[in-house]
Amino acid sequence: MSDITVILLTLVTTALINNVVLSQFMGLCPFLGVSKQIKTAAGMGAAVIFVITVASALTSALYRGILLPLELTYLNTIVFIAVIAALVQFAEMFLRKFSPPLYNALGVYLPLITTNCAVLGAALTNVQKDYSFGMSVLSGFGTAAGFAIAIIIMAGIREKMAHAPIPKAFRGMPITLLIAGLMAIAFMGFGSIA
């Protein structure tokens, strides 16, 4: 397989087939919490893409450069969490400086990217599958792109749904969770690509 095929295949696999939200059920908190408007959802998606991609690169480098040679792989979780927390903090400061409206719109969900298990999940998956550095960055980016795709689609549906005559009992979270389930079924269709 040529390099381009590998890159494309990795991106499709991580973003669509193994979509982090809809087939692995990680990162549901921001997925449900910040998906009311396409604009903020896109902002959240961009922030997560930044955090996961950079976190994948850093954690992979740390793992291959320090933890593996010194046989300290049991420090995975604590080291990765520290890196992720620092990155989220940085993303928060960056947004506060350069995009205060987005900072206000994301609210508490921005620091909560730290506890978004999709971030730690992506980093740990890279280590588990023993990806190389480049491959880790690629699959991290793909995972994050999958998150962004899912949350933006969800926001689009919810924006339309605001004007729909939904039965009272289903308004708010119930209909949102039902939609998430239907989206997950739809994304199962990508499984046949593999």
Place this chain on the structure above:
Amino acid sequence: MSSEQIIAILIASGIVAALGVVVGIFLGISGKLLAVPTDEKAEAIRECLPGSNCGGCGYSGCDALAAAISKGEAPIDACPGCDQEAIDKIAAILGQDSVESVRRVAFVKCSGGCQETRFIYQYYGDSDCHRAALVPGRGDKACAYGCVGLGSCVKACPFDAIHIVGGRAEVIYDKCRACGKCIAACPNHLIELLPATAGYAVRCFSQEKGKVVKEMCDAGCIGCGICAKICPTHAITIDNNIAHIDQTLCTGCGKCADKCPAHVIISPFANAKAVAEATEA
């Protein structure tokens, strides 16, 4: 423990510590580079606000209100809990002219305490007005409109300004900050905010006909309409068998209070002040 194990532990802790230092330095530097100038005015205004986060202003708390005032989104007297001194300070911070604040105080529209009102049964149950109001007759008092007297408003008050005195809720004039928590807590919607300058108010909310009211309570508005007839400024209206005084029209002459056969029109805060003195003494 062998020395190898100790070295392994030291290396592990060294790496985690080093990571912590690197992260700390990175965040420290980027924090300096990306520093956002905080709104000094908002912080100064925040100092003037009561800090009880009662939510009476409609914002999520004192911090949010301070930010809104400094941006000009909220008027400088938006805080119901601020006295004139605090409003003057906020005006000085913003370089504006101060405004005269109209202090408002909560007022309970029921005179029916244990002495005045008949009881139709003994209520044994949860000490909560909302629960008691679900029982037929809306509580043990004969009047279904009056103060249930179990103190849901007392629990709701963040300032300890409302108490059950003699079977009915009574607001302590000095402590009330008009946050409106008790208004939301009363199942019978008996509490309203009156300007502290209010001369007279109807201390009853019964919408029953006069005869029924007389059977139930010695201190109930019978809807006779004498007050409405004699009021020189037409500030009083009778609606659903209950008199209501429009405070914007009331001049505080007191003629209605003199003529009221049920003695249910009172000077609201003169009485409340007396209660405050009585509880302190």
